[in-house]
Amino acid sequence: MIEKEVNPHFEDFLFDWSTKFQFLVGGYGSSKSYHVALKIILKLLEEKRTALVVREVYDTHRDSTFSLLEEIVTDLELDHKIKCVSSPMQIRFPNGSKIIFKGMDKPAKLKSINNVSLIWVEECSEVKYAGFKELLGRLRHPALKLHMILSTNPVGEDNWTYLHFFKDEQNNRFILDDQELYKQKTIITNDTYYHHSTADDNLFLPESYIEQLEELKEYDPDLYRVARKGHFGMNGKRVLPQFEEAPHNDVLEAINNIGKPLFRTGMDFGFVDSFNAALRMVVDTEKLYLYIYWEYYKNNQTDDETAEDLKELRENGERIIADSAEPKTIRYFRKQGFNMVGAHKFPGSRLQNTKKMKRFRKIICSDECPNTIREWKNLVYKVDRNGHIIPDEFNIDAHTLVV
Known part of the structure; x- marks a missing residue:
């Protein structure tokens, strides 16, 4: 006993x-x-x-x-x-x-x-x-x-x-x-x-x-x-603390009320561990709000399969700013009639692009973009051995961070 x-x-x-x-x-x-x-x-x-x-x-x-x-x-x-x-x-x-x-x-x-x-x-x-x-x-x-x-x-x-x-x-x-x-x-x-x-x-x-x-x-x-x-959540300093989720119809309504909307489409390439990710976005230049209203997120897709999935972008003639690390893929899409250009990359470009993102007062994402929400809301900076943040390194490889 x-x-x-x-x-x-x-x-x-x-x-x-x-x-x-x-x-x-x-x-x-x-x-x-x-x-x-x-x-x-x-x-x-x-x-x-x-x-x-x-x-x-x-x-x-x-x-x-x-x-x-x-x-x-x-x-x-x-x-x-x-x-x-x-x-x-x-x-x-x-x-x-x-x-x-x-x-x-x-x-x-x-x-x-x-x-x-x-x-x-x-x-x-x-x-x-x-x-x-x-x-x-x-x-x-x-x-x-x-x-x-x-x-x-x-x-x-x-x-x-x-x-x-x-x-x-x-x-x-x-x-x-x-x-x-x-x-x-x-x-x-x-x-x-x-x-x-x-x-x-x-x-x-x-x-x-x-x-x-x-x-x-x-x-x-x-x-x-x-x-x-004792709760799970996000550990570390958020890269985009102004990010929030909203109902899809509310996002579309807000976009329709923008006086001079600036439309942007971005794309990142992947295959096995990474993903082909594309986002449609709108910038309210007066309020400095970024709206994300559409996403594409797939892997294990060949270029021709992805081109077929994204044919709407081609038919609309949308200008797509894509990952310049894949010039061969960009060339293929251009031959298929896509208005696609490579993003300008240079040493320190990730840090500069992150700073641009942080200038938005709000980043509002449609609830119909679940992968963007999952990646952006949990995006935090990596830290060095002394606990200091590394401003151009994150805890995950956010495939949807295409802007």
Whole structure:
């Protein structure tokens, strides 16, 4: 018999093994990692299992997952039965259960693992998607039910954890609305137990810690969203903070009311990993508003297939400013009757074009342009090792940024 006081929000989680996947996301100090560690210990005391604990970098286990598990074993006064071996890191149970630790930075060492029926991926957002899929292949046992627990602080909506467990708009894949999880706190669907927590769910935290998290709201709203609210979103400084989405008919009405509209069509080329992307836009030169009302977004298309898709632009005689890095493609389109010219590119042209975009007071995009919305609303600057933004590098390759 083990008696241990735990946070009420985690009581059901500790003993729920009904699903294959358990995904825990939450803010700082919510105690999610503690309760995952406790849950695994209780399970391995009950059943003989081999559990694998994974982080992206192996050496980070010693001061995080291994240290936490060792602390719980001592706190439960089971250190005379459960042996925590530090070199190599391993935890051994009296019934033959054991916990082993691996890092995705040494993938070759995963290949020797057999009969793992339980995996905990701590800070799973730091693990690459290919690594997650590799771990799925290592999760196998001839008799026991298989489980994978993933825990993380929320990150950007472009991270694989959000795309895999919530929604991937680019591939029209929807599993769960994260906003619904924030409301309900726990949801079971698609063989996955979802659990959301914040510092408010940890009754053992000092009030001063919560006050410290609240202070982030004043000077670092992005970190506040992650650390205090435990919400996914956009991490970093937005490239186009004036970007907004509007109903398609409202955009068309606004365009019709412009006194002297300036029409522009831009295009970028791609094939496999990249995309052929074209946008139709209108500039209100008086208000300095940019309206985006039409998009084309496809890959794995040959030039003749793309030309057929865009024949309306040819028939209208629209002037298309295209990616000058593809002169052969531009020549092909011109031969097909398109009024297409290459954009003027020069060293530093991306920075100059970004500055031009930032001069618009508003950038208003039709809700019928989902790929533009997805890319532009989440576009943030990359940062260097000192945390300073790199003004001409972004977090994603935004194919629709054709202006």
